[in-house]
Amino acid sequence: MSIHEEVTQKAKRAKEAAYRLATLPSDVKDRALEAVARSLSERAGEILAANATDMEAGRAAGLSPALLDRLLLNEKRLEEMAASLRALISLPDPVGEVIAMWTRPNGLQIGRQRVPLGVVGMIYEARPNVTVDAAGLCVKTGNAVLLRGGSEAINSNVALARVAAEAAEGAGLPPGSIQLIETTDREAVNAMLRLREYLDVLIPRGGAGLIRAVVEQASVPVVETGVGNCHVYVDEFADLDMAVRIVVNAKTQRPGVCNAMETLLVHEKVAGVYLPMVATELTAKGVELRGCPRTREILSGIGAATEEDWATEYLDLILAVRVVDSFPAALEHIRQYSTGHSEAIVTENYSRARKFLATVDAAAVYVNASTRFTDGFQYGLGAEIGISTQKLHARGPMGLEALTTTKFIVYGHGQIRE
Amino acid sequence: MSIHEEVTQKAKRAKEAAYRLATLPSDVKDRALEAVARSLSERAGEILAANATDMEAGRAAGLSPALLDRLLLNEKRLEEMAASLRALISLPDPVGEVIAMWTRPNGLQIGRQRVPLGVVGMIYEARPNVTVDAAGLCVKTGNAVLLRGGSEAINSNVALARVAAEAAEGAGLPPGSIQLIETTDREAVNAMLRLREYLDVLIPRGGAGLIRAVVEQASVPVVETGVGNCHVYVDEFADLDMAVRIVVNAKTQRPGVCNAMETLLVHEKVAGVYLPMVATELTAKGVELRGCPRTREILSGIGAATEEDWATEYLDLILAVRVVDSFPAALEHIRQYSTGHSEAIVTENYSRARKFLATVDAAAVYVNASTRFTDGFQYGLGAEIGISTQKLHARGPMGLEALTTTKFIVYGHGQIRE
Numbered sequence: 001m002s003i004h005e006e007v008t009q010k011a012k013r014a015k016e017a018a019y020r021l022a023t024l025p026s027d028v029k030d031r032a033l034e035a036v037a038r039s040l041s042e043r044a045g046e047i048l049a050a051n052a053t054d055m056e057a058g059r060a061a062g063l064s065p066a067l068l069d070r071l072l073l074n075e076k077r078l079e080e081m082a083a084s085l086r087a088l089i090s091l092p093d094p095v096g097e098v099i100a101m102w103t104r105p106n107g108l109q110i111g112r113q114r115v116p117l118g119v120v121g122m123i124y125e126a127r128p129n130v131t132v133d134a135a136g137l138c139v140k141t142g143n144a145v146l147l148r149g150g151s152e153a154i155n156s157n158v159a160l161a162r163v164a165a166e167a168a169e170g171a172g173l174p175p176g177s178i179q180l181i182e183t184t185d186r187e188a189v190n191a192m193l194r195l196r197e198y199l200d201v202l203i204p205r206g207g208a209g210l211i212r213a214v215v216e217q218a219s220v221p222v223v224e225t226g227v228g229n230c231h232v233y234v235d236e237f238a239d240l241d242m243a244v245r246i247v248v249n250a251k252t253q254r255p256g257v258c259n260a261m262e263t264l265l266v267h268e269k270v271a272g273v274y275l276p277m278v279a280t281e282l283t284a285k286g287v288e289l290r291g292c293p294r295t296r297e298i299l300s301g302i303g304a305a306t307e308e309d310w311a312t313e314y315l316d317l318i319l320a321v322r323v324v325d326s327f328p329a330a331l332e333h334i335r336q337y338s339t340g341h342s343e344a345i346v347t348e349n350y351s352r353a354r355k356f357l358a359t360v361d362a363a364a365v366y367v368n369a370s371t372r373f374t375d376g377f378q379y380g381l382g383a384e385i386g387i388s389t390q391k392l393h394a395r396g397p398m399g400l401e402a403l404t405t406t407k408f409i410v411y412g413h414g415q416i417r418e
Numbered sequence: 419m420s421i422h423e424e425v426t427q428k429a430k431r432a433k434e435a436a437y438r439l440a441t442l443p444s445d446v447k448d449r450a451l452e453a454v455a456r457s458l459s460e461r462a463g464e465i466l467a468a469n470a471t472d473m474e475a476g477r478a479a480g481l482s483p484a485l486l487d488r489l490l491l492n493e494k495r496l497e498e499m500a501a502s503l504r505a506l507i508s509l510p511d512p513v514g515e516v517i518a519m520w521t522r523p524n525g526l527q528i529g530r531q532r533v534p535l536g537v538v539g540m541i542y543e544a545r546p547n548v549t550v551d552a553a554g555l556c557v558k559t560g561n562a563v564l565l566r567g568g569s570e571a572i573n574s575n576v577a578l579a580r581v582a583a584e585a586a587e588g589a590g591l592p593p594g595s596i597q598l599i600e601t602t603d604r605e606a607v608n609a610m611l612r613l614r615e616y617l618d619v620l621i622p623r624g625g626a627g628l629i630r631a632v633v634e635q636a637s638v639p640v641v642e643t644g645v646g647n648c649h650v651y652v653d654e655f656a657d658l659d660m661a662v663r664i665v666v667n668a669k670t671q672r673p674g675v676c677n678a679m680e681t682l683l684v685h686e687k688v689a690g691v692y693l694p695m696v697a698t699e700l701t702a703k704g705v706e707l708r709g710c711p712r713t714r715e716i717l718s719g720i721g722a723a724t725e726e727d728w729a730t731e732y733l734d735l736i737l738a739v740r741v742v743d744s745f746p747a748a749l750e751h752i753r754q755y756s757t758g759h760s761e762a763i764v765t766e767n768y769s770r771a772r773k774f775l776a777t778v779d780a781a782a783v784y785v786n787a788s789t790r791f792t793d794g795f796q797y798g799l800g801a802e803i804g805i806s807t808q809k810l811h812a813r814g815p816m817g818l819e820a821l822t823t824t825k826f827i828v829y830g831h832g833q834i835r836e
Binding site for chain 1: 437440441520522526528533535536614618619633634635637639640641657660663664666667668671753775776777779780781782783784785786787788790791792796797798808809810811813814815823824825826827828829830831832833834835
């Protein structure tokens with residue numbers, strides 16, 4: 001069987017499963033989540049053995065310590081995965097909710113009801129926990145899932161997907177609800193990208209290269225979880241102590257993630273006072289600063305920021321810094337370089353706060369808070385599938401609702417159109 | 419300048435306009451709509467002259483009477499376009515609406531606010547009224563629009579877009595808010611499909627071929643307005659008189675549109691009584707019936723339906739008819755052949771009505787009403803951009819909200835993430 005045939009067969013099986021999953025009551029789905037959670041500890045031995053094979057291959061291939069750490073599974077990480085699944089059980093099931101219903105003058109009663117998307121294709125890299133996370137989110141929302149993980153984690157993913165699928169099916173989910181593409185051949189991804197007949201959505205999770213490839217080549221609709229070149233603008237009317245706390249948090253609390261800040265913009269009227277304050281704290285945390293010429297007049301000894309720096313998502317302890325002439329200049333810089341993820345202003349000025357919120361075109365816009373809050377759990381959504389930087393369907397942190405669509409349900413008593 | 423450069427330049431200009439349109443108050447947008455409506459009558463002469471050129475070329479090219487009629491503009495049709503624009507003025511502006519706002523335990527106040535999509539690319543065929551309709555819907559929702567119409571209507575479209583853009587800009591809209599691609603070269607469409615940097619969404623409106631080409635080739639996100647292979651299932655517990663009225667309406671009230679019915683499914687227990695009843699009425703309206711073998715035993719003299727008929731959207735006075743063994747067999751037929759547009763059951767049985775609504779996977783599912791109601795105006799949305807048959811972003815009739823997205827706005831007082 002060719003790779004294309006294999007992927008198509010699994011996708012077709014997923015479509016079958018999705019049809020039955022769509023009308024499954026919440027209690028059956030929740031029992032399946034509990035069964036998967038339990039299996040993760042009951043079958044920890046076989047999962048960790050598979051992971052050991054991946055770790056060995058990773059070390060032999062010279063993976064960096066950071067990548068090896070992402071790949072590693074242990075009892076504690078399996079427990080965390082199980083805890084995430086149990087957290088899903090306690091969330092309300094979005095499927096079946098009628099979000100609006102109204103009656104037309106002719107008596108037709110029209111409602112919009114939330115229903116599953118159908119089959120979700122998940123294409124992701126390194127971390128094997130995504131296998132279980134994605135499966136859990138899809139089970140909860142009544143979607144079938146077709147998983148395609150990174151080649152470094154292939155043995156771990158095969159073991160996790162097998163354990164999850166067997167537990168879920170044992171608890172009453174239809175066969176095909178959870179499937180993994182077991183070949184690491186790149187051809188399998190190409191096949192997934194074009195299977196419009198069976199896949200309802202693709203969600204790529206990983207580096208910018210993976211996401212770009214999926215977005216550029218897929219004919220299946222994609223929800224893009226994108227790059228975050230996030231800015232904090234410290235206004236002339238900022239509380240400067242607050243601005244130090246926010247900038248240090250946004251840059252250093254976890255620099256390797258998409259909602260971390262990458263460029264600091266400072267109004268010229270406060271730059272002379274503020275930049276030395278914040279630079280001391282940032283430098284103490286090991287942050288390398290790269291400044292515009294005016295920044296370097298104030299902070300002597302730091303490197304120069306180039307055009308490329310303004311456009312870079314470092315995901316590292318590096319910060320580009322620019323002094324701006326005015327509030328409009330800050331808006332203009334953000335407009336030019338923002339990737340539409342998370343943008344913040346620090347100000348005590350009412351009109352500027354409002355103008356920033358209204359004008360900046362991003363998934364999340366903040367006044368006086370750290371960009372690090374852009375997260376499904378921090379927002380209180382109870383779960384997170386990813387953070388969308390596209391505008392269609394879902395934008396910003398995606399909770400369970402992002403894995404649903406709606407249909408119109410119409411109750412009549414014989415109405416015909418005149 | 420190459421075609422690609424020309425399209426890119428217009429798209430870039432649209433992006434500029436979109437940035438300013440996003441924060442324009444409703445009254446400015448409504449004044450622009452009124453100005454466009456007024457210009458359509460004030461400048462009727464130049465529009466009708468351009469249309470006469472298209473009509474002449476169309477006749478010379480041997481266009482069918484139906485296509486020529488779609489192309490034709492006259493005073494009355496211009497008045498209808500103006501009336502549609504004025505109807506938009508009276509609708510509430512969705513932009514700016516905060517659809518939810520909540521406060522987190524740390525005091526962060528998080529809201530979801532409706533904002534425009536940005537730049538809408540509209541690719542459409544024959545009818546020049548789409549030029550004005552699409553421009554009006556985009557103005558109302560604060561989006562810039564880049565229009566690409568069919569080559570038969572090129573002179574009409576150029577005139578309409580010029581009149582609309584000049585009137586709108588005269589009333590305070592930024593330049594670039596309404597633009598048309600003036601070349602009929604197919605290369606211009608190819609360019610639009612890939613301009614992710616400037617276009618936020620593409621909406622193709624037209625035949626199945628156009629829509630398929632856009633969906634398959636675009637890297638810009640697409641809202642698909644698709645094919646409707648719609649079914650009506652007459653259950654054994656149907657009120658048969660009601661079932662006749664609904665089927666005749668769904669098939670004949672306007673056969674050339676996507677929500678018209680294409681296949682009739684009848685439960686075997688009522689087929690012997692029902693089929694002759696409905697066949698008499700349908701035949702009187704000029705409908706050609708094509709039946710399965712069991713249908714043809716009851717209705718002698720009608721043609722045979724082939725596998726192809728079950729999958730065909732006739733858009734014409736032809737109806738495929740099948741007798742099914744059971745309710746599940748009807749669900750199975752619909753599952754196999756439905757394009758996910760509009761599906762109806764006629765029944766007085768409570769459980770079957772509920773099961774049909776829950777199980778059938780379509781944008782609109784009906785009990786005891788004609789599929790012809792799937793329409794933004796009939797649903798009370800006040801406007802219609804199209805009818806989406808995809809699941810992401812918008813499904814079913816799309817009103818103004820379908821041309822918006824949301825962003826998270828977050829009010830803090832110095833919160834940082836622990």
